[in-house]
Amino acid sequence: MSMEEKLVVKELEQGKELANQLMNSLNNPSSPSKESNEILISEILRCFENTIHMMVNLGKKTLKRSHERSDQSNKKRRIFEKKKTEEVEICVGTGQEGTPLDDGYCWRKYGQKDIHGSKYPRGYYRCTHRLTRGCLAVKQVQKSDTNPLCYEVKYVESHTCDITPSTTKHSIPVFQEQKLHDAKQSDDNDTVKHMKPEELMISIEDLDYKKEIFRTFSFSNPEIDDFLEWNDLMENLSPTTSESGITNEFHVSPTDDSCFSSLENILGSTHDLSWM
């Protein structure tokens, strides 16, 4: 059994346990409050959502692998799939040796490769939430040959996990890409007008300054993290995704409860159920 399949089983077992708790609660006249039942329901729904999400991604992965290995003649489709993932390359300076490019997301290294013609190997990172939330974000980090203090970072696919760990020192998931986004969007900005995306340089001082600005931007409420449904979250947070597929901005207000509207609708509908 693969790691993904184990996670699916674990999630289903958790849902089963929650359902049992709900049943016990409903069968017991001196059961906890209605709010407790609502919490249990939302947790069960979250388990289903996660399971579906994981199964979909597991299926995609399986299909993709089998497709790649068995149907090698269908190259048009492969090219099409490849085009769906466009890439943006930026270069960010950092003085923190060993911890390059802490961009606020949780990355897990899955490979390193010596690149022909390059002094330094290229590191391959994927989002930590790839298995649990199906986030397909990937980045490649390579030291610049010309400037060892400069890292060339290539982001492939955008984050769909929408999770910025509260423990992360710098909660700036949008900053570096925002900079690039600004460079693309603003024709009036002469300083970035002539820059190619892959040549975009960000000074350390500027980085620290921006980090301070975006330090408070994070999803640090564990209850929110627990209750949000990922699809609804994606819709309600309204991330402005560019044509490249890179998520550049998030329009979200900490006080905006629109994120919970769908959940409230679900819970609201359950109010009408006779067993509540």
Add this chain to the structure above:
DNA sequence: TACATTTGACCTGC
């Protein structure tokens, strides 16, 4: 013990 990193092997595209 769980999670992250390393690294050699394997796969695919050119």
Add this chain to the structure above:
DNA sequence: GCAGGTCAAATGTA
């Protein structure tokens, strides 16, 4: 055949 990308077992670390 080569180079780049990914996988997964082995290893390291908290």
